Amino acid sequence: MVDRRPASPSRRAVLKHGIAALAGLQLGEMIRLRPGEAVARSIITSDGPDSGRGSRRIDYARARRIPSACLNCSTVCGIIGTVVDGKLVKVSGNPADPNNGSVLCAKGQAGPLVASYPERLLYPLRRVGARGEGLWRRISWDEAYAELATRIRAAMDAGVPEEVAIHIGRSRIGAEIGRFLGAIGSPTQLNHRALCSSAKRAANYVSIGETDWETPDAANTKYILNFGSNFYEAHQGAIHLARRVVQGRFDNGAKLVTFDVRLSNTAGRSDEWFTCTPGTEGAIALAMGHVILAAGRQDQDFIDTWINVPAAELTAFYASYTPEWAAALSGVAAEDIRRLALEFAAAAPACFAMTNRGTEAHYNGFHSGRAVILLNALVGSVGRKGGFTYTEEPRIPAIFADVAPLPPRPQRQSVLENPPEYPLANKWQRMRVGQLVYAYLRDERAKLQVYISYTLGSPTTWPEGRSLAVDVLRDEAKIGFHACSDVVYSETAHYADLLLPDAAYTERWGFDTRNNFALRRYVVLRQPLQAPPAEARSFADVLIQVAKRLGPDVARYYPFADHEEQMRLRCSRWTAPDGRNGWDYMREVGVWVDRDQDPFYELFRWELTPAELAGARLDPATRLYHKAGPDGRERVIGIHAEGKPRRGFLTPSRKFQVRAQDVVDAGAAVGWPDDGWPRFIPIPSHQDMPADRFHLVSFKWNVHTQARTAPQRYLSEIVHDNPLWMNTATAAALGIRTGDHVEVTTFRPRGATYRADGEKLGSAVVPVIVTEGIHPRVLAMSNSLGQAFGGRAATARGGEPAEPPSRVAPAAADHNDYRSNIWWDPARGGSGAGHNINGILPVQPSPLVGMQAWYDTVCEVRKV
Ligand SMILES: Nc1nc2c(c(=O)[nH]1)N[C@H]1C(S)=C(S)[C@@H](COP(=O)(O)OP(=O)(O)OC[C@H]3O[C@@H](n4cnc5c(=O)[nH]c(N)nc54)[C@H](O)[C@@H]3O)O[C@H]1N2
Ligand SMILES: Nc1nc2c(c(=O)[nH]1)N[C@H]1C(S)=C(S)[C@@H](COP(=O)(O)OP(=O)(O)OC[C@H]3O[C@@H](n4cnc5c(=O)[nH]c(N)nc54)[C@H](O)[C@@H]3O)O[C@H]1N2
Ligand code: SF4
Ligand SMILES: [Mo]
Numbered sequence: 001m002v003d004r005r006p007a008s009p010s011r012r013a014v015l016k017h018g019i020a021a022l023a024g025l026q027l028g029e030m031i032r033l034r035p036g037e038a039v040a041r042s043i044i045t046s047d048g049p050d051s052g053r054g055s056r057r058i059d060y061a062r063a064r065r066i067p068s069a070c071l072n073c074s075t076v077c078g079i080i081g082t083v084v085d086g087k088l089v090k091v092s093g094n095p096a097d098p099n100n101g102s103v104l105c106a107k108g109q110a111g112p113l114v115a116s117y118p119e120r121l122l123y124p125l126r127r128v129g130a131r132g133e134g135l136w137r138r139i140s141w142d143e144a145y146a147e148l149a150t151r152i153r154a155a156m157d158a159g160v161p162e163e164v165a166i167h168i169g170r171s172r173i174g175a176e177i178g179r180f181l182g183a184i185g186s187p188t189q190l191n192h193r194a195l196c197s198s199a200k201r202a203a204n205y206v207s208i209g210e211t212d213w214e215t216p217d218a219a220n221t222k223y224i225l226n227f228g229s230n231f232y233e234a235h236q237g238a239i240h241l242a243r244r245v246v247q248g249r250f251d252n253g254a255k256l257v258t259f260d261v262r263l264s265n266t267a268g269r270s271d272e273w274f275t276c277t278p279g280t281e282g283a284i285a286l287a288m289g290h291v292i293l294a295a296g297r298q299d300q301d302f303i304d305t306w307i308n309v310p311a312a313e314l315t316a317f318y319a320s321y322t323p324e325w326a327a328a329l330s331g332v333a334a335e336d337i338r339r340l341a342l343e344f345a346a347a348a349p350a351c352f353a354m355t356n357r358g359t360e361a362h363y364n365g366f367h368s369g370r371a372v373i374l375l376n377a378l379v380g381s382v383g384r385k386g387g388f389t390y391t392e393e394p395r396i397p398a399i400f401a402d403v404a405p406l407p408p409r410p411q412r413q414s415v416l417e418n419p420p421e422y423p424l425a426n427k428w429q430r431m432r433v434g435q436l437v438y439a440y441l442r443d444e445r446a447k448l449q450v451y452i453s454y455t456l457g458s459p460t461t462w463p464e465g466r467s468l469a470v471d472v473l474r475d476e477a478k479i480g481f482h483a484c485s486d487v488v489y490s491e492t493a494h495y496a497d498l499l500l501p502d503a504a505y506t507e508r509w510g511f512d513t514r515n516n517f518a519l520r521r522y523v524v525l526r527q528p529l530q531a532p533p534a535e536a537r538s539f540a541d542v543l544i545q546v547a548k549r550l551g552p553d554v555a556r557y558y559p560f561a562d563h564e565e566q567m568r569l570r571c572s573r574w575t576a577p578d579g580r581n582g583w584d585y586m587r588e589v590g591v592w593v594d595r596d597q598d599p600f601y602e603l604f605r606w607e608l609t610p611a612e613l614a615g616a617r618l619d620p621a622t623r624l625y626h627k628a629g630p631d632g633r634e635r636v637i638g639i640h641a642e643g644k645p646r647r648g649f650l651t652p653s654r655k656f657q658v659r660a661q662d663v664v665d666a667g668a669a670v671g672w673p674d675d676g677w678p679r680f681i682p683i684p685s686h687q688d689m690p691a692d693r694f695h696l697v698s699f700k701w702n703v704h705t706q707a708r709t710a711p712q713r714y715l716s717e718i719v720h721d722n723p724l725w726m727n728t729a730t731a732a733a734l735g736i737r738t739g740d741h742v743e744v745t746t747f748r749p750r751g752a753t754y755r756a757d758g759e760k761l762g763s764a765v766v767p768v769i770v771t772e773g774i775h776p777r778v779l780a781m782s783n784s785l786g787q788a789f790g791g792r793a794a795t796a797r798g799g800e801p802a803e804p805p806s807r808v809a810p811a812a813a814d815h816n817d818y819r820s821n822i823w824w825d826p827a828r829g830g831s832g833a834g835h836n837i838n839g840i841l842p843v844q845p846s847p848l849v850g851m852q853a854w855y856d857t858v859c860e861v862r863k864v
Contacts, residue, residue, distance in 0.1 A: 067590020209650030228358015282368025299380025350386025785834025
């Protein structure tokens with residue numbers, strides 16, 4: 001039975017306090033957990049050999065080397081764990097991984113520390129007091145499974161399975177989550193893609209018909225035009241791309257030109273860095289296209305054969321986009337635009353133009369992204385060596401297919417998963433419009449009986465996080481029941497009813513594949529490098545256990561005992577070339593690469609095989625090949641081009657799509673007039689901006705990932721502070737100096753988006769750093785800091801251990817560091833854990849796709 005009574009004074013007396021007390025918590029005992037409290041307790045007090053002081057010697061003679069996959073960011077590099085006596089002591093890059101090879105970033109190397117964090121969640125906990133009060137009781141896993149199953153079954157039996165949602169951040173077990181939701185009939189699989197990169201993906205899909213993000217051939221390139229990507233510090237394919245850019249720069253002397261509003265580490269390492277008015281990158285790219293065509297520097301053969309509009313129409317489209325027009329909008333000199341465009345074209349085809357969130361996280365990001373990709377088509381670098389290469393959609397190949405039977409696609413609909421106002425959000429992949437989830441719950445456009453959050457930091461990482469997200473998370477009328485899977489007591493966990501202590505990424509199973517910059521199909525296996533502490537358990541296993549308790553109609557989709565067995569079954573069908581069983585091979589090598597395949601150069605030119613052509617018909621008007629599939633329905637399988645049947649681009653015309661009818665149609669459905677061309681769309685919030693208003697943008701530090709890394713002490717030791725960047729001239733005009741505090745006040749957006757009234761949203765007081773390295777009209781602040789939860793490293797609070805040592809302590813080796821070495825603790829005169837301003841950044845989905853226009857935010861600033 002779950003005890004929902006508030007704690008009486010007498011019971012309060014025996015309450016334990018602080019995460020560290022978890023280690024000694026008995027079944028049924030209660031604990032109080034609070035935000036930002038000086039969790040100055042630890043679970044072991046001895047200064048043993050592992051105490052974090054002195055040197056640590058790894059006995060390599062006894063060490064095992066086990067391949068797995070990093071997940072300290074979404075790049076998922078292949079790793080090798082060095083494991084001694086069942087304990088992970090070190091990670092390095094897996095040379096067999098074609099993407100990262102032996103290279104890892106600082107986050108990758110420091111990440112395994114989270115496993116031995118003394119403030120890990122160790123046991124399932126059930127809320128006892130009010131939601132958000134922080135009062136918990138330790139329960140057993142059986143109780144946790146039973147309660148979840150009962151509540152989910154109730155929604156199913158009431159005929160509203162869509163009122164059960166799983167909301168994931170960076171999960172990498174999407175298939176497992178999809179299987180569970182499919183089995184219970186719920187479509188409500190929520191994610192964070194619209195906060196992250198949905199505009200970028202949509203721009204790729206419209207233009208070339210496939211793939212999550214660009215995988216340019218940087219190692220072989222001569223020239224890179226980078227519009228708002230910080231790939232030396234971030235990017236979805238971070239290390240994979242960065243190491244190849246370095247190679248291209250050193251081996252080929254490739255030139256790197258970066259457009260960033262701020263001197264990022266990428267901008268600083270570029271040959272040329274340009275600041276432009278935020279959100280005007282599309283105009284610059286269009287003007288570059290104008291210059292290339294006007295100078296006759298285009299690849300006419302590619303244009304004539306492979307793009308879906310006649311050359312004359314293309315020239316007409318570009319006619320008005322002069323460098324002078326773009327200069328007036330962007331602040332980048334017309335001469336520079338002209339020069340860079342011609343340099344770029346001169347390097348063709350070994351050149352590429354790319355974007356990332358600096359261009360895409362805007363109202364016009366989707367359109368601007370398309371304008372940048374189109375530059376590659378104009379000069380014919382698409383797919384070429386050193387050019388804008390791309391891969392097939394990254395997929396787990398059939399040899400590792402998931403275990404049958406798979407549940408059917410749910411028939412029900414949820415506005416949370418598929419908001420009709422954003423017709424391109426789910427067109428090519430289910431990207432969704434995550435930032436509307438809490439807004440729609442608050443506005444009563446949907447409700448949820450069961451909300452399961454997993455690797456989700458919404459109070460700190462989402463727009464209106466500590467305002468809207470927290471308001472909804474604490475409201476039991478909007479979210480009937482919230483189960484949270486996390487590794488630490490995070491801010492999301494604080495607003496849950498049930499806490500499910502997860503296995504960290506070094507302690508669990510998974511399959512992963514990514515856009516591969518080596519241009520081949522590949523898969524990596526994530527396997528446990530050590531056991532999770534105490535009762536922490538992989539969320540994938542939690543889903544399996546709950547499913548088995550939901551009745552035979554659900555359990556029938558679970559013909560395996562646990563996640564490990566599911567992985568084994570998936571790997572065992574295949575035999576490696578050396579005769580090893582696939583399961584042994586994957587556990588020993590960690591990576592499967594399709595060696596039979598040609599690298600994905602000029603994928604659109606790949607010829608259809610005789611087998612593919614058998615039974616196909618060629619339409620003489622469109623030159624498209626049609627063929628009936630197994631269901632009898634005809635599909636386009638390729639195009640007759642350059643005298644041969646070829647794969648083409650996976651767009652409706654099988655050509656690089658410049659004018660997109662899909663976009664015209666999608667726009668018409670929601671009253672957004674769009675002629676289908678990648679035009680420049682002025683950002684409504686930025687029109688006639690008064691002189692005392694500024695652009696407020698954010699960025700990622702090289703050593704932090706979103707809300708994930710703050711508990712990792714070496715990373716927080718390197719960066720624990722995130723002052724607001726302000727230009728020297730701006731600061732002088734406002735009388736502000738480094739270290740001063742300012743009050744930042746933000747405004748809601750304008751235009752065709754959610755709550756676009758331009759009204760004041762909220763204020764925050766933050767410290768300032770004055771620098772030449774930022775556009776005078778832009779203020780910038782990193783989003784990864786300012787945690788109020790997550791333990792001592794995350795909140796910058798050290799202290800002496802107050803709890804008696806406990807033998808239950810699983811991995812308390814490093815506690816001394818937390819006790820005495822958090823020198824950035826304000827109590828020791830340090831600067832603290834930084835600030836989080838997501839609470840005052842408005843929800844602002846961009847039209848059609850729904851990508852959060854993070855970098856459109858407008859603010860005022862006042863010295864305090
Ligand atoms: N202002 C601003 N905000 C941004 C951005 C920005 O540019 N500016 N960027 C956005 C982007 S690109 C993204 S992708 C989103 C990401 O934002 P989220 O989707 O929220 O992802 P994370 O911050 O990685 O999620 C962190 C949560 O996962 C928990 N966690 C870590 N490891 C594990 C684990 O092994 N198991 C479980 N169960 N939980 C774990 C952490 O404790 C934390 O609670 O943030 C967005 N937020
Ligand atoms: N270290 C680290 N690596 C990461 C992550 C992380 O959190 N930390 N997260 C991973 C994830 S989920 C993602 S989505 C990727 C994101 O990778 P990126 O998109 O490369 O990173 P961001 O910092 O979001 O944005 C890139 C740059 O855009 C700039 N910028 C902001 N506004 C504008 C603008 O209006 N115009 C221009 N031109 N530039 C602007 C910022 O200053 C920043 O340097 O990184 C991945 N890798
Ligand atoms: S880029 Fe760094 S943190 Fe991200 S997966 Fe690779 S090693 Fe891990
Ligand atoms: Mo992201």
